[in-house]
Amino acid sequence: MDFELNEEMKIMQETARRFAEREILPRMKEEGFKRDMVARMGELGFFGCAFPVRFGGSDLGFLAHSIVCEEVSRADSGLRSLFNLQSMTVPYAIMEWGTPEAREKYVTDLVLGKKIGCTCFSEPDAGSDLAAISTRIDDRGDYLEINGAKTWISNGTVADTAVVYGTCDRSLKHRGLCAVVVETGQAGWTARETAKLGDKSSPIAEIHMENVRAPKENLLGEMGQGFTVAMTALDRGRISVASGAVGLAQACLDASVTYANQRVQFGKLIREYQLVKGLVAEMVSQIEAARLLVRRAAWLNDQDRPFTREIAIAKYFAGEAVVRSAGIAMEVHGGMGYSLELQVEKYYRDSKLYQVGEGTANIMRLLIGDDALGIKKANRPRIHVPSSFRDLD
Numbered sequence: 001m002d003f004e005l006n007e008e009m010k011i012m013q014e015t016a017r018r019f020a021e022r023e024i025l026p027r028m029k030e031e032g033f034k035r036d037m038v039a040r041m042g043e044l045g046f047f048g049c050a051f052p053v054r055f056g057g058s059d060l061g062f063l064a065h066s067i068v069c070e071e072v073s074r075a076d077s078g079l080r081s082l083f084n085l086q087s088m089t090v091p092y093a094i095m096e097w098g099t100p101e102a103r104e105k106y107v108t109d110l111v112l113g114k115k116i117g118c119t120c121f122s123e124p125d126a127g128s129d130l131a132a133i134s135t136r137i138d139d140r141g142d143y144l145e146i147n148g149a150k151t152w153i154s155n156g157t158v159a160d161t162a163v164v165y166g167t168c169d170r171s172l173k174h175r176g177l178c179a180v181v182v183e184t185g186q187a188g189w190t191a192r193e194t195a196k197l198g199d200k201s202s203p204i205a206e207i208h209m210e211n212v213r214a215p216k217e218n219l220l221g222e223m224g225q226g227f228t229v230a231m232t233a234l235d236r237g238r239i240s241v242a243s244g245a246v247g248l249a250q251a252c253l254d255a256s257v258t259y260a261n262q263r264v265q266f267g268k269l270i271r272e273y274q275l276v277k278g279l280v281a282e283m284v285s286q287i288e289a290a291r292l293l294v295r296r297a298a299w300l301n302d303q304d305r306p307f308t309r310e311i312a313i314a315k316y317f318a319g320e321a322v323v324r325s326a327g328i329a330m331e332v333h334g335g336m337g338y339s340l341e342l343q344v345e346k347y348y349r350d351s352k353l354y355q356v357g358e359g360t361a362n363i364m365r366l367l368i369g370d371d372a373l374g375i376k377k378a379n380r381p382r383i384h385v386p387s388s389f390r391d392l393d
Ligand SMILES: Cc1cc2nc3c(=O)[nH]c(=O)nc-3n(C[C@H](O)[C@H](O)[C@H](O)COP(=O)(O)OP(=O)(O)OC[C@H]3O[C@@H](n4cnc5c(N)ncnc54)[C@H](O)[C@@H]3O)c2cc1C
Pocket: 118, 119, 120, 121, 122, 126, 127, 128, 129, 151, 152, 153, 154, 155, 196, 199, 204, 353, 356, 357, 358, 359, 360, 361, 362, 363, 366
């Protein structure tokens, strides 16, 4: 077993760390969407680790992707959300399931940060239960027509390219789901921003689609295969999310160590108090364990081995670890944790997302528990359409 990152990965880690220090941290107080940041991260190859060179990537793989996500999240967890939309759940889903036309048309611009992506699963009545999706995707002969409403769509108000999940027959439940690439700037597509607690670098939107159209070559997989497309996209998205949780938890630790080394109470630095030490040790242990779990799952993906179970464990554990770490950081900072002067309150707000997005903590527990109890194996062979798009070059 080799725990050492290879030279290319160390370079990516160093590049991301330097970028975070020089370009993300100085703008931390500007919470909100920053288009120039998407472009910069695209230019630097941050979104492209898992993509072939011909599609704007570096072909370094998912472990490299995880490492970059962690570093960006350590500086601003909100920017980490972009890695789902500019890498995993939009262009990677198109790479895996899209037609050659769709790949050529959409992937490179998303990976290079020239276009903005969004993923539309959630609806007012369909959150964890994707089979309850009611957005219609109808085959109109020459084109696909989409009608419905989505909610909680990250970057929904700024996206150019959306992967929209809908149903061609609700009675079929998950077997009726379809996934299609939709261009957002067309009549019938409307997006309205809604307010949220944290993760403010990507605006959240409600989307309405009325007779929106997509060419048939924009279908991902086949009609009725959307649930499988979603499950593979979510597995990949969980790598970004779990890595982001580790990065944010690390930021909580960094801030706590700094503060504990400078705050004096009762005539001593608070780091001298065993109760404070214990809290810091708890963070360290959880972060190290979460990081190893995430890297194992990313590594399995790089070996083309099943990793649904492993990424569910990693995402669940890292989600709990970051929420606990953000709580501890607040505690270590005392009143200053509650102040808007420092970043700790932002960490606290951002942390809760990691128990919700890309499958809630409970959904991860169900998946892990079903697997352990022999009820449903998580790492089942899937009909994997795009056996290897890596052969394309
Ligand atoms: C900041 C943010 C960004 C997001 N971005 C996107 C995005 O870009 N695209 C998108 O499509 N969605 C997005 N979402 C939505 C997110 O994917 C959903 O919130 C998530 O899937 C949960 O769905 P829900 O909110 O409807 O909760 P629900 O599914 O209603 O769950 C509510 C509670 O019930 C629990 N629960 C549900 N079913 C079960 C069960 N069977 N067993 C046990 N417990 C259960 C859940 O774990 C949770 O605790 C985003 C959400 C947030 C907060």
